[in-house]
Amino acid sequence: MRVHKDLVLKARVRLLSHNERILHGEEGLWVYRTLFAVSPAVHAYKLALVLREAAQGPRVAVLPEERRERARQALLAEARAAAAHIPSHAPGHQLRMWEYPVSELRRVEQQITGARQ
Numbered sequence: 116m117r118v119h120k121d122l123v124l125k126a127r128v129r130l131l132s133h134n135e136r137i138l139h140g141e142e143g144l145w146v147y148r149t150l151f152a153v154s155p156a157v158h159a160y161k162l163a164l165v166l167r168e169a170a171q172g173p174r175v176a177v178l179p180e181e182r183r184e185r186a187r188q189a190l191l192a193e194a195r196a197a198a199a200h201i202p203s204h205a206p207g208h209q210l211r212m213w214e215y216p217v218s219e220l221r222r223v224e225q226q227i228t229g230a231r232q
Contacts, residue, residue, distance in 0.1 A: 118152045126150050136228055137161050144169060151197060159200035160209040166194035168217050 126149040130138060138146055138161075147162035169175065170190035175183055201209050208215070208223045215223070 118149055122149050123153055136224060137164065139165060139168060140172075141174075151200075155197075155200040156202045159197050159202075160205065160212065163194040163198040163201070163212060164217070164220060166190050166197065167212075170194070171217060 126146045129142070130146050130150070137143065143161075143165040147158050147165055151158040151162045167190075170187045175186050175190070178186055195213075198212060201212075203210075208220065212220060
């Protein structure tokens with residue numbers, strides 16, 4: 116998939132100007148989707164995480180029942196496809212991301228970030 120260079124640059128600038136470890140929400144979706152197209156191994160985990168959050172998020176929850184489940188399944192399928200690109204040398208919590216709910220993943224990341232500081 117080819118992505119326009121200006122979009123990649125805009126996504127990188129947005130990511131660099133973000134103060135936290137992961138950019139969440141709609142903005143995180145477009146940033147990680149854009150950057151995943153350029154370097155999948157680098158952004159696979161964060162894209163999969165943000166997609167999984169979106170599947171459980173409020174934008175999907177307000178959809179009518181039949182559309183809600185299709186949207187949720189589509190987001191989770193995209194997250195699984197992205198997770199397949201997580202490199203084998205990645206940290207263990209990234210490789211086992213489907214074993215944890217999103218809140219547990221955030222807790223693990225906060226512990227790791229706290230240990231590094």
